[in-house]
Amino acid sequence: MSRTPGDSAVSRAATPGQTVGPFYGFALPYAGDHLLVPASHPDAVRLHGRVLDGAGDPVPDALLELWQADPAGRVPRATGSLRRDGYTFTGWGRCATDNEGRFSFTTLRPGAASDGAAPYFALTVFARGLLNRLFTRAYLPGEPSVLDADPLLSSVAPARRGTLVTRPDEHGFAFDVRLQGADETVFLAYPRH
Amino acid sequence: MTDNRASSDAAATTQAEVTEEIQQIAKAYEGGRDGGPTDGVETQPRLDYPPYRSSVLRHPTKDLHHADPEGIELWSPVFGQADVDPLEADLTIQRRGEPVGERMVVTGRVLDGEGRPVRHQLVEIWQANAGGRYIHKRDQHPAAIDPNFTGVGRCLTDGDGGYRFTTIKPGPYPWKNHRNAWRPAHIHFSLFGREFTQRMVTQMYFPGDPLFALDPIFQAVVDPAARARLVATYDHDVTQHEWCTGYRWDIVLTGSHRTLMEEEVEA
Numbered sequence A: 001m002s003r004t005p006g007d008s009a010v011s012r013a014a015t016p017g018q019t020v021g022p023f024y025g026f027a028l029p030y031a032g033d034h035l036l037v038p039a040s041h042p043d044a045v046r047l048h049g050r051v052l053d054g055a056g057d058p059v060p061d062a063l064l065e066l067w068q069a070d071p072a073g074r075v076p077r078a079t080g081s082l083r084r085d086g087y088t089f090t091g092w093g094r095c096a097t098d099n100e101g102r103f104s105f106t107t108l109r110p111g112a113a114s115d116g117a118a119p120y121f122a123l124t125v126f127a128r129g130l131l132n133r134l135f136t137r138a139y140l141p142g143e144p145s146v147l148d149a150d151p152l153l154s155s156v157a158p159a160r161r162g163t164l165v166t167r168p169d170e171h172g173f174a175f176d177v178r179l180q181g182a183d184e185t186v187f188l189a190y191p192r193h
Numbered sequence B: 001m002t003d004n005r006a007s008s009d010a011a012a013t014t015q016a017e018v019t020e021e022i023q024q025i026a027k028a029y030e031g032g033r034d035g036g037p038t039d040g041v042e043t044q045p046r047l048d049y050p051p052y053r054s055s056v057l058r059h060p061t062k063d064l065h066h067a068d069p070e071g072i073e074l075w076s077p078v079f080g081q082a083d084v085d086p087l088e089a090d091l092t093i094q095r096r097g098e099p100v101g102e103r104m105v106v107t108g109r110v111l112d113g114e115g116r117p118v119r120h121q122l123v124e125i126w127q128a129n130a131g132g133r134y135i136h137k138r139d140q141h142p143a144a145i146d147p148n149f150t151g152v153g154r155c156l157t158d159g160d161g162g163y164r165f166t167t168i169k170p171g172p173y174p175w176k177n178h179r180n181a182w183r184p185a186h187i188h189f190s191l192f193g194r195e196f197t198q199r200m201v202t203q204m205y206f207p208g209d210p211l212f213a214l215d216p217i218f219q220a221v222v223d224p225a226a227r228a229r230l231v232a233t234y235d236h237d238v239t240q241h242e243w244c245t246g247y248r249w250d251i252v253l254t255g256s257h258r259t260l261m262e263e264e265v266e267a
Helices: A144-149 A158-164 B015-033 B224-228 B262-266
Strands: A045-052 A062-067 A092-096 A102-107 A120-127 A134-139 A172-174 B103-111 B122-127 B152-156 B162-168 B173-175 B181-183 B186-191 B200-205 B245-248
Touching: A045 A062, A045 A120, A062 A102, A092 A102, A134 A158, B122 B162, B152 B162
Parallel strands: A045 A172, B103 B245
Antiparallel strands: A045 A102, A062 A092, A062 A120, A120 A134, B103 B162, B122 B152, B122 B186, B173 B181, B186 B200
């Protein structure tokens, strides 16, 4: 395999991000994108909510991506998220918001990836008007002792911690993404990013 | 054309006013860097960039919270041959007839922050047609829809991190940020790395576009060198005799946190 000299171990500056714009809607969404399992699956749960802007108005042209561990806390390594076979749990989904800013994923409850960590859904947020993607986590609701012990949650100011925790409801979990404002969602940055 | 909207409407702002705002921000950035530390370079777009009006209510106002990636964040979803047909990389053969416009190949490599190829990962693109029109119900720009061009493509990077699309050069198009706002021609790219944290959506632009200085989305990357990384290079070796023009554009994702296993690096 050819390798350009200087490729290895040379630090390169990342390409900047840009907004998905308004017209991703015919490119990124696809049939079954938000159905990580069929709704008829006996263990199916729903993660749903709204994406809201700084005025509290719905963002109808946002896109969320979900990436999660399986119920045993394992990271899925199977293909088939774009062409689902209906049986394999790939852990990944995509959902565009509707005219009311709503999104909904049908999935399985994630397990905790390690001892002492609380289980969560990893989310990526894209939107027209949002110049680069945002990362956040949606934790399962749980005992305060479990949530307080989580390394990330315990590092967030108590007043804002709640923005990272889902609310239980009839079918699963409710979670709103607030891009701006007093109750703005905690968005994450990772080292070297 | 009469404009009855209130003067406070963003779309009533003139290009001159928006350009002035862009230049003020650029000057402040350059001034702030005079004699300052060189590591103050902004490598990503500003989330808060008022000349792009839609960003005003859609950018976080609080600092991003620093997190150590863990569990699922150290991995990326896996896409394979079952997900993507190799023919999806040719946007000119999706319909019965030939699309209108300048046929082109855009190719390059996806690398991580350490210069390693990002292998076997999903790349998705979407774009306007040669007339600057998207096939999207909300795109009401009165340019022709090309029935033979959807403007959507996918591929997986090869063992060297390479990607390659055959497509039609997109046209510039008007948008409603301000009066007479036109986007420079661009192709949207969606990329997955080896980790959740490397996920990126961006836009590739074409060299020498006269709209660059006027466009608040392109200019939201305030550092000129960082902005230049969004512009492809015309490559005559990619251009094919009597067939198409060729552009080359390499994409660098961020570094990875996980110690890569041998098979991921060399597979």
